[in-house]
Amino acid sequence: MTTLAITGGHVLLPDITVTRADVLVDQDGGEILEIGDDLAGEADETLDASASLVTPGFVNGHCHVAMTLLRGYADDKPLDAWLQEDIWPVEAELTAETVRAGTELGTLEMIKSGTTSFADMYFFVPTIADVVDEAGLRARLGHGVISVGKDEAAVHEDAQEGLEVAAEIDGMADGRITSAFMPHSLTTVDGQYLSEYVPKARELGVPVHYHANETKDEVTPIVENHGVRPLAYAAEKGMLESEDFIAHGVHVDESEIGLLAEAETSVIHCPASNMKLASGMAPVQRLLEAGVTVGLGTDGAASNNDLSMLDEARDAAMLGKLAADDASAVPAEAVVTMATQGSADAIGLDTGRIEAGKPADLAVIDLEQPHLTPRHDLVSHLAYAAAASDVRHTVCDGQVLMRDREVLTLDEAAVRARASEAAETLVARAED
Ligand SMILES: CSC[C@H]1O[C@@H](n2cnc3c(O)ncnc32)[C@H](O)[C@@H]1O
């Protein structure tokens, strides 16, 4: 067995308390072996965590990773106009090669900001899976299915691709890659296709993930056309099971919060995207009080505009207080939980906790920074003050992906150069 000891740090435990300890990892099995004192002598390799906080690797519960290529391409518009006028026309020009470049850039950014796993809905998913494997990350991936603007044959092809991709990639990268069936949303996929393909996803045994109740404009047509709230409609379509997770859940009423809690369907809260697109404020405190599992996601980099889960945690706390009109709502412990175990539980990964027997997915955060001084409360620092650039080391599945800010699995300069070129070519093709 090859072992790695992460030594001399403060360790964030699953109950969101912090203790001084070393963490011993089995690199072959990718598992945490022990949390305790003086474990360096027992290890083949060490990673220094002195004056640092060892946290579970962050789990980005909802992303479109290759959209890093569209960062800064279209800002300052609401969701519908942004998608229809800017994003979808340029996405129509995507190729496997451009998606590879965008995914490399996104995974590089994730590793540099301490994210070790994510859920992703996009196109050219086998290419995304290849890059995730290369980068050393863990992910639940799915092909985004859309029916609007397509003829019937094209929709069946798209939905079939969603199922086939889910079957093909599940278990890849030594099990670090899992899959889901991902209809884009309840308004962009017609009900007849949901009725036909969701049961097929169940036969495959994969979860269902989709955007839901993101904007008011998404709620109104469902109420008008089907006579029920969107999540009651989702339940009718069999899309509200315990393994399923929705993105956003901004405009959910009390009846829908009850449905989520009862069905044990999780919500991935995306506060930065919701603020930037002015979609609204999710009732996060109410969801937590009702016992709904809530995770955090960045959404794509074109509506955020970065993939930092530390930023997302701070945004979730700030926006949660504003939404509840209560400074004690969505406290530091809640957002740290959401960025780690909340997202992991939501997307069905066994990670997000530093505990013996759990996957060795960790981030080490440098505390020797002016903005992290003094150290009254390290959970507070994690929620409110730490930045992506404070992450020193990132470990996933027991492998060191970044040591002292040097990413070991991707060539940073080459990735940035390829992404810049791919973004330029993509936009030129779209504007031609
Ligand atoms: C069909 S693949 C995913 C699809 O979703 C688009 N997208 C990005 N951000 C959002 C968002 O906040 N709400 C809805 N859809 C979004 C992305 O551009 C792809 O087209």
Ligand SMILES: [Zn+2]
């Ligand atoms: Zn999204």
